[in-house]
Amino acid sequence: MVHDILITKENPFENDVLNFRDHIHQFCSQFIFRKIPLSAVVGITGEWGTGKSTYLKMLQMHAEGKNKDVIYFNAWKYEFYEDPLIAIYFEMESKFKEVLTLKKYKKVLNDFKLYGTQFIKSVLINSISYVSEGIINLQDTKDNVKKIKEKQATLLEKRIEDLKGAKELVDRFSDSIATLAKIINENTDSPLIIIIDELDRCLPPHALKLLERIKHILSVPGVVFIIAYDKNQLSHSLKTLYGNDFNIEGYLIRIIDHEVAIPSLFSAEYFNKCADKVVLSNNIYIDKFDESYKGLNPFAVTNILMKLSLRDQQYIMHNIYSLNNKNKNITKISYLLVYFYFLGGLKLKNPSVFKLFESGTITKAEFYRKVLPALNPLERDEVIIGGAEILMAIVLTIISLIEGEQNPNNLTSLNLNGVNLEFNVHLVADVKTRMTTQRITNLKNIPKLYSEYPTFSLD
Numbered sequence: 001m002v003h004d005i006l007i008t009k010e011n012p013f014e015n016d017v018l019n020f021r022d023h024i025h026q027f028c029s030q031f032i033f034r035k036i037p038l039s040a041v042v043g044i045t046g047e048w049g050t051g052k053s054t055y056l057k058m059l060q061m062h063a064e065g066k067n068k069d070v071i072y073f074n075a076w077k078y079e080f081y082e083d084p085l086i087a088i089y090f091e092m093e094s095k096f097k098e099v100l101t102l103k104k105y106k107k108v109l110n111d112f113k114l115y116g117t118q119f120i121k122s123v124l125i126n127s128i129s130y131v132s133e134g135i136i137n138l139q140d141t142k143d144n145v146k147k148i149k150e151k152q153a154t155l156l157e158k159r160i161e162d163l164k165g166a167k168e169l170v171d172r173f174s175d176s177i178a179t180l181a182k183i184i185n186e187n188t189d190s191p192l193i194i195i196i197d198e199l200d201r202c203l204p205p206h207a208l209k210l211l212e213r214i215k216h217i218l219s220v221p222g223v224v225f226i227i228a229y230d231k232n233q234l235s236h237s238l239k240t241l242y243g244n245d246f247n248i249e250g251y252l253i254r255i256i257d258h259e260v261a262i263p264s265l266f267s268a269e270y271f272n273k274c275a276d277k278v279v280l281s282n283n284i285y286i287d288k289f290d291e292s293y294k295g296l297n298p299f300a301v302t303n304i305l306m307k308l309s310l311r312d313q314q315y316i317m318h319n320i321y322s323l324n325n326k327n328k329n330i331t332k333i334s335y336l337l338v339y340f341y342f343l344g345g346l347k348l349k350n351p352s353v354f355k356l357f358e359s360g361t362i363t364k365a366e367f368y369r370k371v372l373p374a375l376n377p378l379e380r381d382e383v384i385i386g387g388a389e390i391l392m393a394i395v396l397t398i399i400s401l402i403e404g405e406q407n408p409n410n411l412t413s414l415n416l417n418g419v420n421l422e423f424n425v426h427l428v429a430d431v432k433t434r435m436t437t438q439r440i441t442n443l444k445n446i447p448k449l450y451s452e453y454p455t456f457s458l459d
Helices: 021-031 052-065 084-099 103-125 142-188 204-218 231-242 248-255 268-278 298-306 310-326 334-349 351-359 364-374 382-403 425-435 440-451
Strands: 040-045 070-074 192-197 223-229 258-261 413-416 419-422
Touching: 021 052, 040 052, 052 070, 052 192, 052 223, 070 084, 084 103, 084 142, 084 192, 084 204, 103 142, 142 192, 142 204, 142 223, 192 204, 204 223, 204 231, 204 248, 223 231, 231 248, 298 310, 298 334, 298 382, 310 334, 310 440, 334 351, 334 382, 334 425, 334 440, 351 364, 351 440, 364 382, 382 413, 382 419, 382 425, 382 440
Parallel strands: 040 223, 040 258, 070 192, 192 223
Antiparallel strands: 413 419
16 A cells, blocks of 8 residues: 655655655745744645655654754644634643643743633634624513613623633734744744644635634744645635635735745656555566667656546556455556556546447547547657657557457557657557457456545545
């Protein structure tokens, strides 16, 4: 199975297959490894499955390895809390107790705890609306109009007083955080870092409340919040609350002071690590392919052509792992494994076309018409093009055999979105020869294997 990348405080970049190191060093120089007297909220943006959580974990371990104080908060994990501020408070309390152990800090710690617990009680109590408390009792009659007005006036006056008290409590709570953050700044020459992960997985009301709490209560001098999110997903969530005309950019400008996009890089090294853990460690043979083909391996090229995210790649690898446990006749033939991997990408990115493969009705004509136009354009790089030639030769040869073609050796070239691919005739012939050991019904049934296994959770 694929496990999370091992990230340690001693060497956080030891397994940096996503090439985040330089980017994180630059980020830390700007936002962490220096005193920051003001508050800051930094957004880390990236699409789903591009490694945001890995980036944040490396960032955390790198900072902690330099003796900086970091709080890591998984917003989705604590979504069951009525108010996200409650969970963050407990994380902050734990961190302050851990790092501020001297007696001279006892008073400020007690102030933080006092105002924090009072604030939490206030949040919980005020979650009950005044209407439900009885500002208006529907059973009152017209004869009681005067009493109703008096009751409303009394309760509204109480509400105003409560709001005044709440404002004072918020100010005291925020001030106590700022005092502790100032101490941390002085002790470490760095701000208190609070990392918020998995925000875009939260239900829209919870995500919104968390952002508002951060901006209006927790953003105090000496604290830097680092919040990771997929802007498209967050936009979709907020539009469910505010409608399709909601301006996500305008909203985030009010919340986020700085926005940083994580590097969006294709990492062949990541795929190879993933393959080593799932494929090679389970005795599944991946042919390195003859170096005379001069190509990147066809698995990695599939990632490029279909823009497969890191999570997408893990999903397919999990299926290969399960397939190997049940049908080693497929996983021991590298050409079929390439085909199976390619089908996994189609299932994720183009499910309607995948159904043609699944039903056994795929033809080269349908492939040219429906699959090729949907593929990501290739860079004019000799290594990538070489890998694409291997991949397409394998896939098209198998499709030809499924169609019942006796001589797929006539496959010589293909124009892929403006890039001309030349097929190695020896490769095409070898694929045909190896496939003759498989019945055509077996080739047609390979896509159905994706339906035989559960969809894996990659969290």
